[in-house]
Amino acid sequence: MVAEVNKQKLSVVVMAAFLIVPVIIFAFFVWRETTLDAVETGVVDSTCDVHNATCEARFNHGGRLLFSMNPRPIKPLTQLELQVQLSNMNAQQVLVDFQGIGIDMGFYRPELKRDNDGFFSGQASLSVCTLDKMLWQATVIVKSEKGVMIAPFRFEVEQP
Amino acid sequence: MNMKFVVVVLLMLLLGMFLGMQMVKKNDATALSINVAPTGGDFVLQSKYGEFDLKDYRGKLVLIYFGYTFCPDICPTNLSHLTQALNELNETELSRIQPIFLSVDPERDSLDHLDNYVKYFHKSLIGVTGDELTIATVAKKFGAAYQKVTGESEGGYLIDHSSFTYLVDQKGQLKESFPHASDPLLMVKTIRNYLNN
Secondary structure (H helix, E strand, O other): OOOHHHHHHHHHHHHHHHHHHHHHHHHHHHHHHHHEEEEEEEEEOOOOOOOOOOOOEEEOOOOOEEEEEEOOOOOOOOEEEEEEEOOOOOOOOEEEEEEOOOOOOOOOOOOOEEEOOOEEEEOOOEEEEEEEEEEEEEEEEEEEOOEEEEEEEEEEEEEO | OOOOHHHHHHHHHHHHHHHHHHHHHHHHHHHHOOOOOOOOOOOOOOOEEEEEHHHHOOOOOEEEEEEEOOOOHHHHHHHHHHHHHHHOHHHHHOOOEEEEEEEEOOOOOOOOHHHHHHHHOOOOOOEEEEOOHHHHHHHHHOOOOOEEOOOOOOOOOEEOOOOOOOEEOOOOEEEEEOOOOOOOHHHHHHHHHHHHO
């Protein structure tokens, strides 16, 4: 009798495990596939202006990222050449995410191609809005086997 | 069966589902800090020629531009570039593509007006729009953004909007977004890549 009850309990536990485990596995894969969980946000030199210089971000482990956009000063509706140089950092993928600050300008995240070891480049073009001046944030996203590292650079653009 | 045991099992189930939901929720929260890439998706809108259902275009490449006909300069520039790209394609290639101008201004863009406007750029363009909620949902799916700005303009107001042309492949998947005024030849090259694959 006791053995029968234990057997029933065991089968319920197994059934429950069959229900719980897939839920957790499914959620984990959804999370892993889509999340961009920044492991670290680099310290950006706030005095640097991407309008007239290559700007730097430093990371805790000694990694260094240089980011530039040309031609300068940065203007909307112009093809911009983006360059990222990494030191002491490995990257599987480098992207630059552009976001309008205070005004949603849509999703825009061009991927840079690898030129040489540590050098990445690509193109972008900023859209315009009806404001005279608009604040943008270019977030360099570095994906590596250690996770995602980001470096946000803010700059104001005058509308044409 | 022991009642306590059933309660424990049910609690375990709830815990599992709670953990799962928390993980998915975490993803949403992350999306706020670094936007998660939009994935596109099906939609149904209206055109002069009836209902436009993206699902009906499986097997074709669909190019989607969000704009409005009162748009002073950005939309005409983009549509001109798109037209230049379409003009580079031969008739067979064109028959495998459906370009769409999706108006985010249903208040002023009637279906007739929309159709006249898009045909000025290219014969194959279809103008589509819908109710505000549907348009907002579609825009979110594609990562497009827009907002009405009241000001002094001929039409009464302007609309700030993102300016990308989205490429949806033959399986209905969002694959590319061409930024404003992309080089038409580069667009042609990308379009041909998808047509040939």
